[in-house]
Amino acid sequence: MRLVTALPLLALACAPDPAPDLAVRAAAAVRVATWNVHDLFDEVDRTTPPGDLDAVPSPAAVEAKLDALAAVLVRLDADVVVLQEVENAAVLGRLAARAGYPEARLVEGLDARGIDVAALSRLPVERYVSHLGEADALGRPLWPRDCVEVHVRVAGRPLVVVASHLSSALSDDGTRRVLQAARMREIADGVRRARPGTLVLAGGDLNDGPGSAALSPLLGDGGWLDLAASGATTWGAGASAERLDYLLAPRGETAVLGVAIAEGRDVAAASDHRPVVLDAWLR
Numbered sequence: 001m002r003l004v005t006a007l008p009l010l011a012l013a014c015a016p017d018p019a020p021d022l023a024v025r026a027a028a029a030v031r032v033a034t035w036n037v038h039d040l041f042d043e044v045d046r047t048t049p050p051g052d053l054d055a056v057p058s059p060a061a062v063e064a065k066l067d068a069l070a071a072v073l074v075r076l077d078a079d080v081v082v083l084q085e086v087e088n089a090a091v092l093g094r095l096a097a098r099a100g101y102p103e104a105r106l107v108e109g110l111d112a113r114g115i116d117v118a119a120l121s122r123l124p125v126e127r128y129v130s131h132l133g134e135a136d137a138l139g140r141p142l143w144p145r146d147c148v149e150v151h152v153r154v155a156g157r158p159l160v161v162v163a164s165h166l167s168s169a170l171s172d173d174g175t176r177r178v179l180q181a182a183r184m185r186e187i188a189d190g191v192r193r194a195r196p197g198t199l200v201l202a203g204g205d206l207n208d209g210p211g212s213a214a215l216s217p218l219l220g221d222g223g224w225l226d227l228a229a230s231g232a233t234t235w236g237a238g239a240s241a242e243r244l245d246y247l248l249a250p251r252g253e254t255a256v257l258g259v260a261i262a263e264g265r266d267v268a269a270a271s272d273h274r275p276v277v278l279d280a281w282l283r
Contacts (some may be wrong), residue, residue, distance in 0.1 A: 002188070006277075008111065014044060014193070016131045016238055017158050019189060025282075026180060027154070027155045028154065028155040028282050029075060029154075029278075029280075029283045030079050030131065030154040030242055030279070030280050030282060031077060031078040031079050031080075031158060031239055031249060031266075031277060031278070031279050032078060032079065032080045032081070032082075032159075032161055032201060032269075032277075032278045032280070032283075033076050033080070033081045033082075033275050033276065033278070034076035034081070034082045034083075034131070034203050034205070034245055034246070034247055034275065035073075035081065035082075035083055035084070035085075035245070035271065035272075035273060035275035035276075036084040036085050036205040036235075036244075036272075036273035036275075037069055037071075037083050037084065037085055037086060037113065037270070037271050038270075038271040038272045039055055039085055039113075039274060040057065040060070040065060040066075040069065040083075040085060040086045040087060040089040040091055040095065041055050041057055041087045041091070041114070042056050042057075042087055042088065042090060043056065043057060043058060043059045043061075044056070044060055046275075047115065047220070047246070049112060050070050050108070050109065050110045050111055050112055051269050053112045053113045053114070054113050054114040054115075054251075055113075057065065060277070063250060064089070065177070066091075066095055066098055067098065068269050069080060069095055069270045070095060070098035070272035071098040071118070071227070071266055071270070072096075072262070072266050072267055072270050072275070073099040073101075076262060076275060076277055078277060079121065079122045079123055079152075079154075080119065080120070080121045080122075080123060080150060080152060080159070081119065081120045081121070081134065081162055082117065082118070082119050082148070082150065082163035082179070082203075082204055083103070083117070083118045083119065083120065083162055084118075084145070084165035084204060084205040084273075085115040085149065085165070085205075086115065086116050086117075086118040086195075087114050087115065087116065088106065088114070088116070089104070089106045089108075090108050090117075091123045092104050092118045092120075093121070094122050099120065100122075101120035101121060101122060102121075102122065103119075103120065103121035103122070103123070103124065103125045103186055104118070105118060105119055105120075105121075105128045105148075105150070106119075106167075107130040107146055107148070107176040108131055109144060109145045109146045110132070110141055110144045110145075111131060111145050115145060115164060115165070116143055116145060116146060117147070117148055117164060117204065118148045119148065119161075119163070120251075121150065121152060122165060123152040123154065123159075124152065124153075124177070125150060125151065125152055126151045126152060126153060126158075127147045127149065127151035128148065128149070128150060128151070129145065129149035129151070129227060130145075130146055130147075130148055130150070130230040131143055131147040131149075131183075131187065132146045134147075134183065134270065136179055139167060142176075142179060142180060142183060143164065143180065143202045144167065145165040145167075145279045146164065147162065147164035147180070147183070147184055147187065148162070148163055148164070148264070149161070149162050149187065150163070150214065150246050152223045153220070154199075154280075154282045155282050155283060157197065157198070157282040157283075158195055158197070158198040158199070159198065159199045159200075159201075159280075159282065160191050160195070160198055160199070160200045161200075161201045161202075161203075161210070162184060162187050162188045162191065162200065162201070162202045162203075163202070163203055163204035164180065164184055164204045164205075164206075165204055165207070166181065166204075166205065166207045166208070166214075167180065167207065167208045168178045169207065169208075171262050174208070174212070174213060174214040177206075177207060177208055177214035177215070178213065178214045178215075178216070178217060180219040181206065181216070181218045182217035182218075182219060183200070184202055184217075185201075185204070185217050185218050187243065188200050188202040188224070188250075192250065198218055198283060199253065199280060200250065201247055201248065201249055201278065202218065202224060202246075202247075202248045203245070203246040203247040203248050203276065203277050204245070204246070205244055205245050206218075206244060206245070206246055206271065207244055208244065209242060209244075210226055210229060210243055211241050219255070222251060222264075223231045223250065223251055224248040224249065224250055224251070225248060225249055225250070225251055226248055227247075227248075227249060227256065227258075227259040227278075228243075228245055228246070228261060228267075228276065229261075232261050232275055233261075233274075234261055234274045234275075234276060235272060235273050235274070236272075243264075243278050245273055245274070245275075246271070246276060247259060247276045247277075247278040249278070255280045255281055255282055256276070256278060256279070256280050257280060257281055258279050259276065259277070259278045259279075260276075260278075260279070261274050261276055261277070261278055262274055262275045262276075262279045271279070
């Protein structure tokens with residue numbers, strides 16, 4: 001599995017000066033990832049919404065999918081992972097067990113295919129906040145696939161990941177995405193104001209490019225930075241490849257050491273998206 005890197009990842013980077021002892025270094029390091037795992041469905045056919053349009057793979061196909069995803073997650077070695085396109089808590093739990101994550105969180109969303117946002121964590125989850133019930137100005141659900149906050153703690157310092165799976169171009173001309181991006185920014189900024197000293201990250205599958213109008217509430221003013229390599233892509237191949245997946249950090253956040261996009265045959269065999277991986281040093 002190859003990592004296309006914008007900045008050196010923790011495993012490759014030199015220790016910050018002055019170099020801490022090994023025990024402190026291990027406690028202060030954290031790796032966060034986001035990955036759209038592409039239709040992680042179980043073998044149960046559901047006939048009532050939401051989720052009545054889910055695919056129904058065979059039991060063998062589910063097992064193979066779980067094995068492929070777990071193998072990549074083990075190699076990524078992230079402490080916190082936010083996932084997109086997970087059908088339910090039961091199949092998430094099966095993945096968590098294979099990949100070695102004691103914490104698995106998912107709130108059932110409103111998507112007709114039953115694809116949800118989820119999180120896995122090796123660190124104790126202090127709070128898992130769902131924004132599923134929020135509505136737009138017309139009273140329509142803002143988050144068919146949820147926006148979540150994952151609150152953990154590293155070396156005594158709080159870490160919060162705000163993540164979602166924004167509406168895609170198949171169902172939205174960008175009108176809903178811009179509202180979702182604006183609200184995600186509001187949530188992330190709100191956590192930073194309410195909890196000074198917290199490392200706050202924002203991202204997930206945002207379903208649009210870095211220069212798009214829909215993502216301008218997140219990226220347009222430079223307050224939140226996309227630290228992945230310029231031109232990096234996370235979905236598709238060749239001329240049709242696009243950048244859809246992100247982990248963003250606030251400008252001036254010195255804890256972030258590097259961001260990378262994982263590639264390789266194992267990744268391609270598991271999903272049509274490539275994971276984004278971020279390393280940080282919380283001291």
